[in-house]
Amino acid sequence: MTAPDSKTHEDEPQFSPLHDAHVKAGAAFTDFAGWQMPVRYAGDLAEHHAVRTAAGLFDLSHMGEILVIGSAAADALDYALVGKISAVELGQAKYSLLLAGSGGIIDDLVVYRTGEDRFMVVANAANRAVVADELRARCATFDVQVFDESDDVALIAVQGPAALAIVQFVPGFAIEGGHPDGDDVAATLAELRYYRSIAGLFNGKPILFARTGYTGEDGFELYVAPDQSLELWDALLEAGAGHGLVPAGLASRDTLRLEAGMPLYGHELSLDTFPAQAGLGRVVNLSKSSDFIGRRASEDGPAADAPVLVGLAGDGKRAARAGYDVYSGDAHVGTVTSGVLSPTLGHPIAMAYVAPACAQPGTELAVDIRGTRHPFTVTALPFYSRKKN
Amino acid sequence: MAAKEDLKYTAEHEWVLVDGDTATVGITDYAAEKLGDVVFVELPTVGSDVAEGAVVGEIESTKSVGELFAPVAGTVAEANGAVVDAPELVNSDPFGDGWLIKVRFTELPQLLTHTEYTALVGE
Numbered sequence: 001m002t003a004p005d006s007k008t009h010e011d012e013p014q015f016s017p018l019h020d021a022h023v024k025a026g027a028a029f030t031d032f033a034g035w036q037m038p039v040r041y042a043g044d045l046a047e048h049h050a051v052r053t054a055a056g057l058f059d060l061s062h063m064g065e066i067l068v069i070g071s072a073a074a075d076a077l078d079y080a081l082v083g084k085i086s087a088v089e090l091g092q093a094k095y096s097l098l099l100a101g102s103g104g105i106i107d108d109l110v111v112y113r114t115g116e117d118r119f120m121v122v123a124n125a126a127n128r129a130v131v132a133d134e135l136r137a138r139c140a141t142f143d144v145q146v147f148d149e150s151d152d153v154a155l156i157a158v159q160g161p162a163a164l165a166i167v168q169f170v171p172g173f174a175i176e177g178g179h180p181d182g183d184d185v186a187a188t189l190a191e192l193r194y195y196r197s198i199a200g201l202f203n204g205k206p207i208l209f210a211r212t213g214y215t216g217e218d219g220f221e222l223y224v225a226p227d228q229s230l231e232l233w234d235a236l237l238e239a240g241a242g243h244g245l246v247p248a249g250l251a252s253r254d255t256l257r258l259e260a261g262m263p264l265y266g267h268e269l270s271l272d273t274f275p276a277q278a279g280l281g282r283v284v285n286l287s288k289s290s291d292f293i294g295r296r297a298s299e300d301g302p303a304a305d306a307p308v309l310v311g312l313a314g315d316g317k318r319a320a321r322a323g324y325d326v327y328s329g330d331a332h333v334g335t336v337t338s339g340v341l342s343p344t345l346g347h348p349i350a351m352a353y354v355a356p357a358c359a360q361p362g363t364e365l366a367v368d369i370r371g372t373r374h375p376f377t378v379t380a381l382p383f384y385s386r387k388k389n
Numbered sequence: 390m391a392a393k394e395d396l397k398y399t400a401e402h403e404w405v406l407v408d409g410d411t412a413t414v415g416i417t418d419y420a421a422e423k424l425g426d427v428v429f430v431e432l433p434t435v436g437s438d439v440a441e442g443a444v445v446g447e448i449e450s451t452k453s454v455g456e457l458f459a460p461v462a463g464t465v466a467e468a469n470g471a472v473v474d475a476p477e478l479v480n481s482d483p484f485g486d487g488w489l490i491k492v493r494f495t496e497l498p499q500l501l502t503h504t505e506y507t508a509l510v511g512e
Binding site: 251 | 422423425426428429447449450451452454480
């Protein structure tokens with residue numbers, strides 16, 4: 001267990017337990033929230049397309065994992081977060097938000113109920129410390145313990161239409177309480193529904209199989225101890241060799257999540273953003289009986305003229321990038337938060353905050369791309385949805 | 390194409406092949422690698438005059454935008470249309486088919502040698 005107050009040094013880069021494997025695989029690295037993480041291996045476009053058509057393997061060990069354990073854990077999280085966490089079933093996961101009292105977003109999170117009185121809260125790497133601190137403070141009056149386990153948890157994601165076929169047949173996998181040799185793994189993982197998790201073993205050590213992700217594709221996120229991560233990484237690469245699985249970096253992760261219309265903290269979400277502005281009003285449960293931090297501000301809501309998040313689609317090949325200005329005629333009406341030339345769709349896509357009057361799908365706007373205005377049309381999110389069977 | 394050792398370089402990670410009064414310009418493999426997959430290239434019009442150090446084009450990857458600087462003053466004699474149609478050439482063959490422009494010049498400025506450039510990028 002990590003000491004409750006352990007903090008990471010901001011000036012010294014942190015390395016994933018898989019760093020050497022990434023170096024060997026020829027990865028280029030980028031700084032992400034103080035971590036040196038793979039930005040790409042062979043090429044970001046090939047990695048993007050692999051996830052859409054086959055599968056990609058992501059090292060997400062920089063993410064924060066915070067455990068909330070105790071008889072009052074569900075009630076404590078009902079108070080700390082915007083969702084009704086007490087209604088989350090054992091084995092279920094839920095996307096939620098940690099709000100400030102002002103109603104602004106401190107972080108977006110995925111909460112896994114991994115026991116009757118045990119939850120794992122997964123936070124963005126940049127917000128790990130603030131989320132852990134906030135959870136400790138908010139849970140202080142409840143009978144729970146909060147542990148920042150981020151340094152003791154590695155996370156590997158397998159994402160793409162071939163993800164299931166790959167994880168079904170990894171040697172060494174077993175389901176906790178299941179067949180000792182893992183003969184039930186293939187069927188159990190096939191039956192695992194989206195946003196569900198199940199505890200298992202990898203070579204006899206604990207693993208959490210979660211059917212979650214951030215790419216818009218089917219896939220799994222696998223949580224293990226750091227000293228198991230290299231063996232798991234290699235086992236997955238080997239199991240995926242015949243399925244087109246490739247290691248994929250953060251560059252493709254960003255283009256994939258953008259096509260899937262998923263917000264990214266620091267771009268679409270911030271302390272100055274209300275969930276309702278970001279299209280996340282449904283995540284805030286105002287009908288739950290308990291109080292929660294940010295409730296009053298959420299009930300009041302953002303100002304009527306507060307900008308709202310929209311999708312923008314353009315023609316040609318030039319991306320509207322974060323920070324670029326959005327215009328309606330000559331009026332400045334907003335700012336782009338993320339944008340790229342969509343690898344799947346072949347045209348530029350972006351997310352932007354614009355004045356509510358300009359937010360209707362079909363509205364014709366323009367983005368100033370380094371001095372030239374280019375037409376963009378407001379488009380319903382997501383830009384891309386996978387075909388479901 | 391010439392060997393990398395025989396090319397001239399700029400601190401903006403461009404290479405220059407001098408042939409008589411014409412300089413062929415591209416970006417180095419180091420720059421292409423840093424950019425990631427190039428998805429859009431904009432080049433200056435043939436016949437336009439360019440000043441040394443001026444921004445004359447753009448090289449855009451999924452992650453970022455790089456500017457193309459004119460390493461020499463002169464007139465754009467050719468722009469590589471193949472790269473505009475297939476920007477991935479910048480990644481697959483930065484010193485060959487991924488060349489960007491040819492500039493006819495009268496005076497060649499001080500450029501980096503291969504040794505100086507490799508020292509600059511620390512390789």
